[in-house]
Amino acid sequence: MEKSKLIWLNGEFVNWEDATVSVMSHTLHYGTGVFEGIRARDCVGGTSIFRLNDHVDRLYDSASAYNLDIPYDKEVLTQAIKDSVYLNELTSAYIRPLVFFGEGEMGLLPNNVPVNVSIAAWSWGAYLGDDAGNNGVKVCISKWKRISPESFIPTAKGVGGYMNSTLAKIDAVNNGYDDAIMLGDGNVVAEGSGQNLFLIKDNKITTPPIETGALGGITRRTVIEIANNLNYEIAEQNITKEELLNADELFFTGTATEVIGVVSVDGKDIGTGSPGSITNSIRNNYLEIVNGNDPISENYLTLVK
Numbered sequence: 001m002e003k004s005k006l007i008w009l010n011g012e013f014v015n016w017e018d019a020t021v022s023v024m025s026h027t028l029h030y031g032t033g034v035f036e037g038i039r040a041r042d043c044v045g046g047t048s049i050f051r052l053n054d055h056v057d058r059l060y061d062s063a064s065a066y067n068l069d070i071p072y073d074k075e076v077l078t079q080a081i082k083d084s085v086y087l088n089e090l091t092s093a094y095i096r097p098l099v100f101f102g103e104g105e106m107g108l109l110p111n112n113v114p115v116n117v118s119i120a121a122w123s124w125g126a127y128l129g130d131d132a133g134n135n136g137v138k139v140c141i142s143k144w145k146r147i148s149p150e151s152f153i154p155t156a157k158g159v160g161g162y163m164n165s166t167l168a169k170i171d172a173v174n175n176g177y178d179d180a181i182m183l184g185d186g187n188v189v190a191e192g193s194g195q196n197l198f199l200i201k202d203n204k205i206t207t208p209p210i211e212t213g214a215l216g217g218i219t220r221r222t223v224i225e226i227a228n229n230l231n232y233e234i235a236e237q238n239i240t241k242e243e244l245l246n247a248d249e250l251f252f253t254g255t256a257t258e259v260i261g262v263v264s265v266d267g268k269d270i271g272t273g274s275p276g277s278i279t280n281s282i283r284n285n286y287l288e289i290v291n292g293n294d295p296i297s298e299n300y301l302t303l304v305k
């Protein structure tokens with residue numbers, strides 16, 4: 001990790017090394033926190049954050065879903081997120097706000113336990129590697145099922161739920177794949193270990209509904225809008241394992257991942273075994289938008305200063 005200088009912790013910026021917590025923090029023991037993943041990029045008008053308000057809204061929604069009462073207004077955290085990029089002199093950055101219970105009473109009920117907030121920003125390149133944009137990624141269907149809406153709140157970015165994602169990711173990499181696709185309840189396709197998934201068959205685009213356990217991704221939302229603008233037919237629809245393996249194209253979406261073609265599943269090539277033409281057109285449009293080069297960019301970008 002390319003450390004930066006400062007981390008915002010509970011209302012003030014401190015040196016990265018000084019942003020520490022007690023080992024008795026509730027979230028360390030029970031996974032009871034929530035977080036966001038946001039990107040800022042070096043846009044023509046200056047460094048800008050993509051869909052900042054949507055990310056802040058989701059952070060508060062996740063916190064409320066998992067009973068964390070964030071002790072700051074949205075405006076305060078929004079400004080702190082912008083400052084975390086600006087004060088660290090980053091021209092592009094990955095930003096990680098985290099809301100977590102600190103030290104108080106031990107036990108599952110977080111009584112008399114303070115809610116802490118940290119915001120770190122650092123320089124982080126392509127999540128799935130520099131070649132993934134051109135070559136796509138190879139995935140397996142994970143033996144691990146995605147957290148169920150009957151046990152967790154998969155639409156919230158809850159810290160504990162990511163034990164499930166790390167099981168899938170580690171298992172995929174140990175078996176020589178770049179990442180994993182996870183099935184949800186009823187064995188329908190849910191999403192990747194840290195990405196949403198889209199499928200293309202006969203020029204029609206589908207993506208699993210969030211009822212499968214998929215996160216309501218902000219990139220997913222953007223891609224649905226892009227597909228509509230480019231006049232592709234697109235629908236939220238259940239996808240079976242068989243439909244997955246017989247797709248013409250597949251692609252992952254996520255803030256860290258961006259838009260990346262999935263070129264094989266369990267060793268079987270998807271389409272030609274390279275990112276397909278619809279994937280590429282959506283990826284290119286997405287990159288234009290997030291980098292400030294599309295007429296709709298201004299709807300979504302917030303300058304850090």
Ligand SMILES: Cc1ncc(COP(=O)(O)O)c(C=O)c1O
Binds near residue numbers: 037214219254
């Ligand atoms: C499990 C999971 N699914 C999907 C996504 C994609 O969401 P977004 O596009 O909001 O980054 C992420 C990334 O945050 C994720 O962790």
